[in-house]
Amino acid sequence: xxxxxxxxxxxxxxxxxxxxxxxxxxxxxxxxxxxxxxxxxxxxxxxxxxxxxxxxxxxxxxxxxxxxxxxxxxxxxxxxxxxxxxxxxxxxxxxxxxxxxxxxxxxxxxxxxxxxxxxxxxxxxxxxxxxxxxxxxxxxxxxxxxxxxxxxxxxxxxxxxxxxxxxxxxxxxxxxxxxxxxxxxxxxxxxxxxxxxxxxxxxxxxxxxxxx
Amino acid sequence: xxxxxxxxxxxxxxxxxxxxxxxxxxxxxxxxxxxxxxxxxxxxxxxxxxxxxxxxxxxxxxxxxxxxxxxxxxxxxxxxxxxxxxxxxxxxxxxxxxxxxxxxxxxxxxxxxxxxxxxxxxxxxxxxxxxxxxxxxxxxxxxxxxxxxxxxxxxxxxxxxxxxxxxxxxxxxxxxxxxxxxxxxxxxxxxxxxxxxxxxxxxxxxxxxxxxxxxxxxxxx
Numbered sequence: 001x002x003x004x005x006x007x008x009x010x011x012x013x014x015x016x017x018x019x020x021x022x023x024x025x026x027x028x029x030x031x032x033x034x035x036x037x038x039x040x041x042x043x044x045x046x047x048x049x050x051x052x053x054x055x056x057x058x059x060x061x062x063x064x065x066x067x068x069x070x071x072x073x074x075x076x077x078x079x080x081x082x083x084x085x086x087x088x089x090x091x092x093x094x095x096x097x098x099x100x101x102x103x104x105x106x107x108x109x110x111x112x113x114x115x116x117x118x119x120x121x122x123x124x125x126x127x128x129x130x131x132x133x134x135x136x137x138x139x140x141x142x143x144x145x146x147x148x149x150x151x152x153x154x155x156x157x158x159x160x161x162x163x164x165x166x167x168x169x170x171x172x173x174x175x176x177x178x179x180x181x182x183x184x185x186x187x188x189x190x191x192x193x194x195x196x197x198x199x200x201x202x203x204x205x206x207x208x209x210x211x212x
Numbered sequence: 213x214x215x216x217x218x219x220x221x222x223x224x225x226x227x228x229x230x231x232x233x234x235x236x237x238x239x240x241x242x243x244x245x246x247x248x249x250x251x252x253x254x255x256x257x258x259x260x261x262x263x264x265x266x267x268x269x270x271x272x273x274x275x276x277x278x279x280x281x282x283x284x285x286x287x288x289x290x291x292x293x294x295x296x297x298x299x300x301x302x303x304x305x306x307x308x309x310x311x312x313x314x315x316x317x318x319x320x321x322x323x324x325x326x327x328x329x330x331x332x333x334x335x336x337x338x339x340x341x342x343x344x345x346x347x348x349x350x351x352x353x354x355x356x357x358x359x360x361x362x363x364x365x366x367x368x369x370x371x372x373x374x375x376x377x378x379x380x381x382x383x384x385x386x387x388x389x390x391x392x393x394x395x396x397x398x399x400x401x402x403x404x405x406x407x408x409x410x411x412x413x414x415x416x417x418x419x420x421x422x423x424x425x426x427x428x429x430x431x432x433x
Contacts, residue, residue: 046240051391052389052390052391080321083321083325084239084240084241084324084325085241086382086385086391086392088382088385088386088390088392089386090389173389176389176390177390177391177394180390180391
């Protein structure tokens with residue numbers, strides 16, 4: 001999309017800030033038993049009814065409707081919901097997800113332990129709120145950061161690059177459609193980085209998902 | 213959240229009617245108001261007038277019954293289940309007042325989207341025959357003037373081109389990664405500039421003037 005067309009979509013809109021909320025999920029643990037099911041996520045997003053739904057997937061995946069590698073909350077909950085409603089999906093994942101942290105020796109063992117703790121956080125969460133607020137949200141963030149610190153350097157830089165791409169694409173989406181209500185649903189490890197970055201963008205107002 | 217789209221199911225087969233009711237009631241975005249086997253006439257018009265969509269599943273589609281249905285529900289979107297998207301079958305129905313078509317290969321999600329779209333006054337035509345159907349519709353009729361109140365912007369031409377391909381507002385929004393409300397705003401501007409009052413007229417204008425999806429004039433896709 002050219003910058004001209006982006007500006008044109010923006011032209012007619014009043015100079016209002018674009019509301020963006022970032023919702024975190026513990027994506028990779030949805031294969032394991034959890035206390036709430038994906039219907040809770042569907043109900044929540046249906047209630048929020050955003051104009052645009054930014055998802056961590058690539059444009060190629062979107063164009064090809066190739067959802068096989070996507071996490072269940074995208075594949076089985078959010079994409080079917082968006083398809084049947086006015087919610088427009090905006091893929092913001094750039095080139096694809098970065099590799100998960102890995103390391104040899106004791107670092108690798110520690111990463112495994114930390115991931116076990118993350119799994120427990122997910123399984124013991126009574127609902128989506130618990131993953132998106134309070135101590136579970138903060139702990140998940142710290143534990144994810146720890147796995148990255150324990151991992152190889154190239155994984156660290158790949159995760160940082162991917163996160164920056166997410167931020168850039170979310171900002172681009174917001175600029176293309178000022179005044180739209182945008183919900184970003186990404187892994188909880190990215191929430192703590194994306195929200196502050198979006199707050200520095202003057203066209204964007206970062207809100208809680210409960211207030212979008 | 214947008215309210216669920218209410219629809220009336222019209223079918224001459226009670227069994228199929230109940231099957232449709234069971235299937236469509238499960239869709240969160242739809243509300244089945246009633247299943248009827250008799251075309252709503254003038255006497256029923258007041259009760260049917262607030263129902264924005266009539267979904268028609270008739271084994272034999274004859275144009276007179278479609279006209280009768282249009283008279284009974286003058287403001288509703290009329291969505292037809294057809295056996296195939298052949299222009300020869302679709303065109304007479306369009307001329308009689310139909311506003312959308314699905315065939316037997318349509319999945320439930322696409323059917324729900326089509327119902328919502330016709331309920332908003334949109335035309336739902338399969339993209340591969342949309343331009344031909346619109347061109348055939350306009351044959352012999354006066355089309356809106358080529359004179360524009362104001363030139364279309366590049367984005368407006370693009371939206372208009374997608375409209376002429378039979379895309380719904382949601383499809384256009386998804387194609388451009390903007391909200392449905394933004395597409396609606398572009399279309400309001402387009403209608404004003406073309407001096408047309410409806411989506412069909414705008415689509416006809418686009419077909420007549422060869423506006424393709426890229427917003428360029430030339431061969432239709």
